Amino acid sequence: MYAVWEWFPQPHNFLRNGFVTHSEALRDATSTVPNPTPLRGRNWTYDRRMPPDITPEMRASAKSNPNTWLYVIDPLFESEADVPPWGVVGAYPVDASGEIEDNFHPNDRYRPSPQALRMPTPPSTVDEVLQLINTGHQEAATLPALLLDASLLLYAASSEDRDVIGFPDSDGRVFVPVCTASEHVPAAWPGWRVITGRDLAPLLNGFPLLVNPVGPLSAIVPAELLAARVPA
Numbered sequence: 256m257y258a259v260w261e262w263f264p265q266p267h268n269f270l271r272n273g274f275v276t277h278s279e280a281l282r283d284a285t286s287t288v289p290n291p292t293p294l295r296g297r298n299w300t301y302d303r304r305m306p307p308d309i310t311p312e313m314r315a316s317a318k319s320n321p322n323t324w325l326y327v328i329d330p331l332f333e334s335e336a337d338v339p340p341w342g343v344v345g346a347y348p349v350d351a352s353g354e355i356e357d358n359f360h361p362n363d364r365y366r367p368s369p370q371a372l373r374m375p376t377p378p379s380t381v382d383e384v385l386q387l388i389n390t391g392h393q394e395a396a397t398l399p400a401l402l403l404d405a406s407l408l409l410y411a412a413s414s415e416d417r418d419v420i421g422f423p424d425s426d427g428r429v430f431v432p433v434c435t436a437s438e439h440v441p442a443a444w445p446g447w448r449v450i451t452g453r454d455l456a457p458l459l460n461g462f463p464l465l466v467n468p469v470g471p472l473s474a475i476v477p478a479e480l481l482a483a484r485v486p487a
Contacts, residue, residue, distance in 0.1 A: 306359035307344055318353035325349050331368035331392065341366040341391070366391045375471070378436035381405050385435075385472040399480040402452035402464070407433040408440055409455065411448045419458045430465035430475065431455075439467045456481035 307327045317325050324346040332342035345361040369377075369386040377383035384401055387393035410420050410432060421429040433455070434440045440447055455464075459478040466474045 303361050303365075306347075306357075306361075309347070309355055313347075314355060317347075317349045317355045321349055321351050321353040323349050325355060329365070329368045330370040340364045342368075344371075368392055378438060379405070381435040381466070382439075382472070385466070385474060388474070389472050395474070398466075398474060399476055400484055402466070402476065402481065403456065403484055405435065405452050406449050407435065407452055407455065407466075408437065408447040409433050409450050410444055411446045413446060414448075416446070416448070419455065421462050429462050430468075431459055431462050432465045432468040434467055439469070439471070441469045452481060453485055456485045 313325060313327075317323075325348075326346045327344040328338055329342045329344055332338045335342070340362070341364050343362045344365050345359055347359050348356045350356055367390060369383075369390055369392075372390065374386050377386055381398075381401060384393060384398060388395050388398065412418075412420070419431060421431045423429045432441075433450075434447070437447075452464075456478070459481065461478050463478055464476040464481065466476060
């Protein structure tokens with residue numbers, strides 16, 4: 256797991272009821288981007304040099320279709336009638352007797368799905384979408400609307416804490432961290448409380464949201480993308 260966040264013993268900036276109580280100078284150092292930005296997470300890799308395993312089902316299909324190509328489909332699209340070009344792992348040639356030949360032809364356009372990379376079962380819908388975004392199977396622009404209705408875990412100093420607390424990174428950029436599941440909460444947090452993205456959006460005061468600061472997959476979402484979807 257890669258840490259994408261530099262944690263401090265105490266928060267350097269507090270947002271109370273949507274207002275900054277410390278200096279607003281750090282706001283100028285907070286960079287935002289027009290779309291959510293997926294961050295680096297755990298390095299799940301796919302070795303394109305390794306041909307897929309040939310299963311008994313594949314051999315049976317080849318026997319029924321000699322002198323053809325046997326296409327290997329990513330698990331994400333196995334039940335789909337229409338498979339996009341990036342959902343095809345590659346193809347094995349099938350000879351005249353219906354036997355699968357060894358020279359597998361990989362598809363250069365293939366994008367391994369979370370299932371193909373054997374990512375862990377996502378504990379929430381947001382985690383599922385983060386996996387799809389990081390593997391190129393969904394657009395990052397879909398994340399803000401999803402976060403509005405999601406139950407997020409927000410840093411809390413105590414069970415009575417109702418403040419929204421932002422943390423600066425080593426460059427002085429302030430983010431408001433949230434987690435999508437209890438197993439993603441940093442060990443350094445004294446506690447957390449549950450809040451929806453819709454309730455949190457008006458309290459960000461312009462500071463971007465950092466989703467899952469210590470992974471396994473993270474994203475930065477500019478505050479204005481959330482606020483734009485919440486009626487005034």
